[in-house]
Amino acid sequence: MKQLPKIVVLTIISIIAYSCSVKKDAFLNRNFHALTTKYNVLFNGEQAFLKGLEEVRNKHQDNYWERLQIEPITFDDRKIVAPALQPGSGFDLSTAEEEDENRNLTKFDKAEEKAVKAIQKHSMNIKGYEKNRQIDDAYLLLGKSRYYTQRFIPAIESFNYIIANYPKANLIYDTKIWRAKTNVRLDNEKLAIESMKLLLELDKNEKTLTDLQREKAHTALAMAYEKTDTIQKVIEHLAKSTETFTDKEQAARNMFILGQVYSELNRKDSAAMVFKKLADYKKAPYKYRIRANVELAKNVENDTASLVVLYRLKKLIKNTDNRKFLNALYYQAGVLEEARDSIDDAVGYYKKSLAAKNNTDYQKTFAFERLGNIAFNKADYIDAGSYYDSVLQVVPKEYTNLKRIRRIKRKSKGLATLKKYEDTVTYNDSVLGLVAMTKDERGAFFEKYIEKIKKEDEELRQLALNTQNFGSSFGGGSSFNASNRGKWYFYNTQSIGFGKAEFEKVWGTRKLEDNWRISDKSTNSQDQNEEEVEASTEKVNKKYQLATYLDAIPTEKKEIDALVEEKNEALYQLGLIYKEQFKNNERAIANLERLSKEKTDNKLELPINYHLYQLYERENDKNKSDYSKNIIVTKYPKSTFAQIILNPKKKIDESKKEDEDYLKYKEFYYLYKENKFQEVVNEIDKYSLSGADSNLIPKFALLKALAIGKYQDKDTYKKALDFVALSYANTVEGKKAQEIIKRLEKNKK
Structure with missing residues (x-):
């Protein structure tokens, strides 16, 4: 045992x-x-x-x-x-x-x-x-x-x-499905399609596939056909993969994609039907149901159905369980309100979308763009530019080359240029307004201004003191910040910062040493006392002194003329930008008419009246268009603008004429390279260009100006360049002429 x-x-x-x-x-x-x-x-x-x-x-x-x-x-x-x-x-x-x-x-x-x-x-x-x-x-x-x-x-x-x-x-069927998916990843779509079609054909007779396997097979086929861009087959197999809804996650995803495909094909009714079905299907994962409601709003027509969808969105917004989807819900509610011309409500929703948590940068680009478009349509171009700038700041790198983003970038650039000229006009107007005042009027104006900034500074100082006292009453600030503990002044970082700023404002930066008030310690005690008196007078802040502002007003005629010329140039550029880029005839006319009244020389008269003539024609203002037309044809009968106005219906073979123009331009350019400058000018004056739409007109004008500069005086050269810069401001040649003018003025100084 x-x-x-x-x-x-x-x-x-x-x-x-x-x-x-x-x-x-x-x-x-x-x-x-x-x-x-x-x-x-x-x-x-x-x-x-x-x-x-x-x-x-x-x-x-x-x-x-x-x-x-x-x-x-x-x-x-x-x-x-x-x-x-x-x-x-x-x-x-x-x-x-x-x-x-x-x-x-x-x-x-x-x-x-x-x-x-x-x-x-x-x-x-x-x-x-x-x-x-x-x-x-x-x-x-x-x-x-x-x-x-x-x-x-x-x-x-x-x-x-x-x-x-x-x-x-x-598991043989699962294996075949996995192999088909792998072939899709290897770009062997045809092989994947053949194997899955064979599997499904056999199943029709034998009924051996489970519902889950059948769903997966149709999903794999949809993946393969998507690679081959056979969109109708993608639709067919996505629809079949959602019939049984066994794998709820993938089936809901397939249904969502099916709706997106319908939407891309502009089959809005089919897309709305799919998204509504998914949104109402309680067994589907919640994220797809919420997103389906958003997509439903994108595909609804602007009629009574949109009100129903808007009501659905507002109901979802009120549900606290949907907080992480608020960015999309708010945005889409804004789109529906904008479509109903409820612009204020739309703006409110867009701003709420931007402020929502769990937001994405790409989502923000759409809200900022919508706000920018609303501001732009209201002709509030400064705000529009700010919103478009925000789009460019938040857009992820992988989307910067999208057509939509490139379009916004161009629009933003144009608005930035517009803002620059608007700011120039505003600033120069304010300075020139001060120049036009009498001495007493200037004094009264700035005394009032000084009182205003003193009051504002006192309010800020009181606010800082209140903050300091509030912090001291709780032991020197927040109890969570160790550096702020205690009631002593130097334990409070806010008080230190405020005190330091006040000290430097009065005394400037001083070394930590004896007699720190005295700048130069090599003088005798009498000098030191005098310097202390001077130091005490320095306590008066310069921004509170009247002389600070009066001395800044330009008095030299040269400075004043430069301000006037800069303002006139800005008004002209604003007129062109509003006319050509933003198609805002009203603002273009306002700027050009103001410039026409305020201009101090006649170099702008021709281009101003030509642009006004075109704008009045657009607005069907016959009297004003005739007035501008008469100035051009009477005072400048030989100009290109006059020829365009007098021969608006001239029949020519555009392509053939353009070729002739190009050959002539090359001919004149070779003469220029051979230093035959006067001959270039004479030939250009004699040559008749194809008309208003010729892209070579600015090139001829610049070549003529450059030739003039080679044998005539600088003033004549500058006038020729001014004509090119002002007449063709938005072209490469116009900008080139402007650069040359700036260099000439710089060298003159």
Whole structure:
């Protein structure tokens, strides 16, 4: 009896040793390895795979302003390196985990390692047949892990091995679907389509696919057809993949994408129907239902249906569970209100969208753009420019080359130029207004201004003192800031900052030393006393002294004339910008008419009247257009502008004439290069250009001006350049002429 325990132990060890063999096709061996594979190695591998899949889903960020990806994966651009997997690592899981950590494997790498371990240690391939029923699962896990680490060729090999060696496995259909998806990633769409069509054709007769597998097959086909841009097939298979709604996450996603496709094709009714169905389907994930309501609002017609959708959005906005979707809900409510001409309500919603939490920079670009467009349509160009600038500041780098963003960039640039000229006119008007005042009027004006800023500064000082006292009453500021604890002055950082600013305002920057009030300590005590008196007088801030402002007013005629000329140039440029870029005839006319009344010389008379003539024609103001026309044809009958007005219906072969103009321009240019400057001027004056639409007119004008500069005096040269700069201000030649004028003026100084 004493030997019995030893016999039992030896028997158990013998059984285990016998069953561990992968070369013996026995009941005990097969079940031992199957159970060990499933509940030990594969279990850990599948858990790692599921965690990796969760990380992928969390990492992926959908942009609902674009068509969603059918499979929500954001692959890294980094190079994928296959982990070095060593066979025979044993069953010690703690040791295996340590090795995993040392190699810094991803979750998918760990899943792959477990799959490889299962195959290497537990495969029972006996006489060409696999006896371990879990090995096909290991190969599938191996292929899926490689798929998510972007190693698609090795993944295909794993799937092909299953299909070739386990044709009757219960996961054979899943494997074929995974292989099709992998082929799509490898740009083998035709192969993927053929395999999935074959699978679905066979299923029609045998009915062997489950609802989930059928959904996945149609999803894979939609992915493949999307790659080939066969949009009708994409619609067909997305619709079929949503019929059973077994995989709620993917089915809801497919339905959402189906609605987006309809919307892109401008099939608004179909899109609205799909989005409404998804929004009302309670089994769908909540994020897709909310987003479906937003998309429904995008696809609704501007009629009574829009009121119903707007009501839905407002109801969703009131629900506190939807806080993380408020940016999109507010924005779309604003779009609907704007479509109903409720502009104030729309602006309010757009601003709420911008202020909402969980916002994205790309979402913000749309709200800023809408606000900019509203301001622009109201002719509030300064605010519009600010909103467009905000779009450019927040737009993510990957979207900077979009056509929409490039258009906003051009618009913003034009508005920035407009603001520059508007600011110039405003500033110069204010300075010239002060110049026109009498001495007493200036004194009274600035005394009133000084009183105003004194009052404002006193209010700010009192506010700072109140802040200081508030902080002191609580022990020197916030109890959470260690540097502010205590009631002593120097424990309060706010008080220190205020005191330092006040000190420097009165005394400037002084060294920490004896007699710090005295700037020069080399003088005698009498001088020191005098300097102390002077220092006390310095306590009066210069911005409170009347002389500071009176001395800044220009008195020299040259300075005043420069201000007038700069203002006139700004008015002219404003007229052109409003006329050509923004098509605002009213403001263009206002600036040009003002310039026409205030101009001090006649160099602008011709271009001003030509632009006014065109603007009055647009506005059907016959009397004023005739007035400007008479000035041009009477005073400047030989000008190009006069010829254009007198011969508006001249019939010419535009393309042929343009070619002739170009050849003539080349001819005159060669004369210029041969230093025949006077001949260039004479020939250009004699040559008749093709008309108002010729792109070469500014080129001829600039070439003539440059030729004049080579043999005539500087004043004549400058007048010729002025004509080009003012007449063709928005062309390359006009800007070039302006640059030359600036250089001439600089050299003159």
